[in-house]
Amino acid sequence: xxxxxxxxxxxxxxxxxxxxxxxxxxxxxxxxxxxxxxxx
Amino acid sequence: xxxxxxxxxxxxxxxxxxxxxxxxxxxxxxxxxxxxxxxxxxxxxxxxxxxxxxxxxxxxxxxxxxxxxxxxxxxxxxxxxxxxxxxxxxxxxxxxxxxxxxxxxxxxxxxxxxxxxxxxxxxxxxxxxxxxxxxxxxxxxxxxxxxxxxxxxxxxxxxxxxxxxxxxxxxxxxxxxxxxxxxxxxxxxxxxxxxxxxxxxxxxxxxxxxxxxxxxxxxxxxxxxxxxxxxxxxxxxxxxxxxxxxxxxxxxxxxxxxxxxxxxxxxxxxxxxxxxxxxxxxxxxxxxxxxxxxxxxxxxxxxxxxxxxxxxxxxxxxxxxxxxxxxxxxxxxxxxxxxxxxxxxxxxxxxxxxxxxxxxxxxxxxxxxxxxxxxxxxxxxxxxxxxxxxxxxxxxxxxxxxxxxxxxxxxxxxxxxxxxxxxxxxxxxxxxxxxxxxxxxxxxxxxxxxxxxxxxxxxxxxxxxxxxxxxxxxxxxxxxxxxxxxxxxxxxxxxxxxxxxxxxxxxxxxxxxxxxxxxxxxx
Amino acid sequence: xxxxxxxxxxxxxxxxxxxxxxxxxxxxxxxxxxxxxxxxxxxxxxxxxxxxxxxxxxxxxxxxxxxxxxxxxxxxxxxxxxxxxxxxxxxxxxxxxxxxxxxxxxxxxxxxxxxxxxxxxxxxxxxxxxxxxxxxxxxxxxxxxxxxxxxxxxxxxxxxxxxx
Numbered sequence: 001x002x003x004x005x006x007x008x009x010x011x012x013x014x015x016x017x018x019x020x021x022x023x024x025x026x027x028x029x030x031x032x033x034x035x036x037x038x039x040x
Numbered sequence: 041x042x043x044x045x046x047x048x049x050x051x052x053x054x055x056x057x058x059x060x061x062x063x064x065x066x067x068x069x070x071x072x073x074x075x076x077x078x079x080x081x082x083x084x085x086x087x088x089x090x091x092x093x094x095x096x097x098x099x100x101x102x103x104x105x106x107x108x109x110x111x112x113x114x115x116x117x118x119x120x121x122x123x124x125x126x127x128x129x130x131x132x133x134x135x136x137x138x139x140x141x142x143x144x145x146x147x148x149x150x151x152x153x154x155x156x157x158x159x160x161x162x163x164x165x166x167x168x169x170x171x172x173x174x175x176x177x178x179x180x181x182x183x184x185x186x187x188x189x190x191x192x193x194x195x196x197x198x199x200x201x202x203x204x205x206x207x208x209x210x211x212x213x214x215x216x217x218x219x220x221x222x223x224x225x226x227x228x229x230x231x232x233x234x235x236x237x238x239x240x241x242x243x244x245x246x247x248x249x250x251x252x253x254x255x256x257x258x259x260x261x262x263x264x265x266x267x268x269x270x271x272x273x274x275x276x277x278x279x280x281x282x283x284x285x286x287x288x289x290x291x292x293x294x295x296x297x298x299x300x301x302x303x304x305x306x307x308x309x310x311x312x313x314x315x316x317x318x319x320x321x322x323x324x325x326x327x328x329x330x331x332x333x334x335x336x337x338x339x340x341x342x343x344x345x346x347x348x349x350x351x352x353x354x355x356x357x358x359x360x361x362x363x364x365x366x367x368x369x370x371x372x373x374x375x376x377x378x379x380x381x382x383x384x385x386x387x388x389x390x391x392x393x394x395x396x397x398x399x400x401x402x403x404x405x406x407x408x409x410x411x412x413x414x415x416x417x418x419x420x421x422x423x424x425x426x427x428x429x430x431x432x433x434x435x436x437x438x439x440x441x442x443x444x445x446x447x448x449x450x451x452x453x454x455x456x457x458x459x460x461x462x463x464x465x466x467x468x469x470x471x472x473x474x475x476x477x478x479x480x481x482x483x484x485x486x487x488x489x490x491x492x493x494x495x496x497x498x499x500x501x502x503x504x505x506x507x508x509x510x511x512x513x514x515x516x517x518x519x520x521x522x523x524x525x526x527x528x529x530x531x532x533x534x535x536x537x538x539x540x541x542x543x544x545x546x547x548x549x550x551x552x553x554x555x556x557x558x559x560x561x562x563x
Numbered sequence: 564x565x566x567x568x569x570x571x572x573x574x575x576x577x578x579x580x581x582x583x584x585x586x587x588x589x590x591x592x593x594x595x596x597x598x599x600x601x602x603x604x605x606x607x608x609x610x611x612x613x614x615x616x617x618x619x620x621x622x623x624x625x626x627x628x629x630x631x632x633x634x635x636x637x638x639x640x641x642x643x644x645x646x647x648x649x650x651x652x653x654x655x656x657x658x659x660x661x662x663x664x665x666x667x668x669x670x671x672x673x674x675x676x677x678x679x680x681x682x683x684x685x686x687x688x689x690x691x692x693x694x695x696x697x698x699x700x701x702x703x704x705x706x707x708x709x710x711x712x713x714x715x716x717x718x719x720x721x722x723x724x725x726x727x
Contacts, residue, residue: 002250003249003251003253003254003257003264004113004264007265007266008264008265008266011113011116011117011120011266012113012116015119015120015121015123016123016322016326018124019123019124019321019322020318020322022127022128022318023127023314023318026314027311027314030131030135030311033135033307033308033311545721546714546716546723547723548630548631548633549714549716549723550714550723550724550725551631552601552630552653553599553698556599556653557725
């Protein structure tokens with residue numbers, strides 16, 4: 001892809017993808033955080 | 041000297057100084073809590089962006105550009121870890137650290153470590169390590185600032201350095217963290233625009249991404265490989281792991297970054313801030329590396345690879361845009377430098393001066409100690425940056441490796457592992473710092489193909505686990521720390537009026553009944 | 564297994580305990596689910612001090628927390644006999660004699676403050692006994708996810724948040 005070797009494509013695109021999934025997972029798992037301290 | 045570029049730079053500094061003054065008017069410097077943490081009122085957007093721009097720093101523009109220019113796509117291993125650094129940090133320690141630090145009444149990251157791992161030794165070691173390494177780290181920012189300023193203004197390096205340094209110091213002294221937090225927000229946005237603009241211009245110039253890669257392959261196909269130009273790092277997974285770890289896990293050891301967790305408006309801010317951080321990093325983190333790689337095509341014969349991004353900007357962009365981009369680069373440098381200065385000042389005044397030198401210091405006296413130290417680092421930093429400036433990338437990677445190795449396990453275990461005790465944390469900090477420093481100084485990375493941060497982090501993690509377990513009988517974690525950790529682990533609010541109306545005469549009964557209930561649950 | 568215990572009478576009902584806490588926190592629902600009996604030694608003492616104008620005496624009723632030894636004065640109360648489950652009553656950690664000594668010292672200190680005189684009063688024990696005070700454990704809840712726990716004094720209605 002983009003004239004890059006496969007391993008390099010994985011490095012350039014794979015890590016961002018991994019972190020996107022990580023962030024989505026984090027948001028899903030922490031849905032109950034939002035009502036914390038909401039009395040302020 | 042280019043007047044258009046200069047005009048934009050001046051405009052930029054006027055705005056930044058204006059934000060500092062505005063923050064001061066809002067009362068950011070009324071007391072110490074305000075000076076250091078902006079009164080814990082920083083929301084998710086500001087938290088995320090300041091976390092990022094603080095850590096991105098001059099490294100991204102000088103260090104990253106130079107790494108990419110010299111090693112090709114291998115440099116993206118650093119970006120791979122960096123993209124997740126923010127969300128990793130916020131998801132693992134963000135919410136809990138904000139909550140635990142408030143329960144324990146800690147203002148600085150060092151105070152927090154001492155509260156969690158009670159012992160004056162904790163503070164002495166943590167504070168000394170931090171002051172020393174941050175002062176070293178801020179040096180990289182001074183050098184970067186000076187180099188950038190000199191290139192654009194055409195001024196002599198020493199004058200450019202002096203101007204950049206004076207501005208950084210003055211606005212740090214004016215507003216404290218709130219000024220820093222808001223100026224960082226402004227700087228982050230400018231940076232994003234700047235770096236994307238350079239990347240866009242570079243891509244257009246070389247005829248697109250795919251075409252550029254094809255041309256690079258014709259020059260040297262190893263530039264495109266994940267093992268570095270000339271395959272210099274082939275099969276060295278220990279070095280690769282270090283590159284990924286430095287700005288992801290190592291990042292958790294930065295006191296000036298983790299302090300920002302403590303300044304969040306409420307614990308749940310960590311959640312949204314994590315999402316913003318990832319979004320920002322996806323846009324921003326890889327861009328400087330890509331510009332550095334494209335610079336191989338655009339400017340094949342650079343004398344100083346550290347100036348790759350500056351030179352690309354100057355070559356391809358119109359002057360007004362160069363002014364904005366330069367402002368962006370100076371923004372990165374300054375936002376890192378001021379965070380570092382503020383941190384160092386706060387650690388020196390609270391954690392060393394008040395604690396070990398003058399226990400009865402008034403808030404006013406401590407504020408003056410902070411200010412004096414900020415000024416002193418400015419002056420000493422100026423002299424070192426003038427006489428013998430080291431490479432920006434080296435300083436940043438080295439300081440981050442040592443800080444991360446020393447503190448990341450202690451910060452993580454502070455909120456996640458109830459068995460982590462004082463001897464464990466002290467052993468971890470000392471082991472991590474000593475191992476990573478020795479590894480670097482002895483040049484063991486090249487012979488063992490293991491990066492200092494890989495070794496340092498492993499050593500400090502093993503140390504905290506082994507020593508905590510070995511000393512769990514002689515140094516048990518105090519029950520009030522355990523209680524605070526339990527409270528921290530719970531997600532849930534308690535209405536403030538209820539707390540305000542509580543009858544504290546019932547405290548003894550409450551404690552007794554709590555232990556009864558806890559005992560029942562454990563059975 | 565149940566125990567026969569002397570408890571301070573006239574306490575809050577379950578619903579009253581809930582409403583005490585609910586009044587402070589809008590939007591939360593509270594459920595009292597458990598009553599715990601906490602042990603105190605109760606002493607009704609008479610302190611007599613000799614003065615130039617003859618003897619003067621003061622009566623004092625106080626509760627010594629049998630688990631922590633902390634002492635406080637108390638209003639007069641009625642006692643009632645209750646049957647409590649073994650799990651609902653805390654055991655005492657203090658011997659009665661030790662508790663009496665603590666109560667003496669506490670009372671003497673209180674009397675001296677009242678009399679503003681450095682004298683040692685004579686003490687007579689009028690009544691004594693192991694008594695239990697009921698406490699309600701109330702859970703606060705909002706939108707399912709979040710919860711916390713409050714301890715409500717079953718006699719006075721004072722409350723304290725439980726960390727656990």
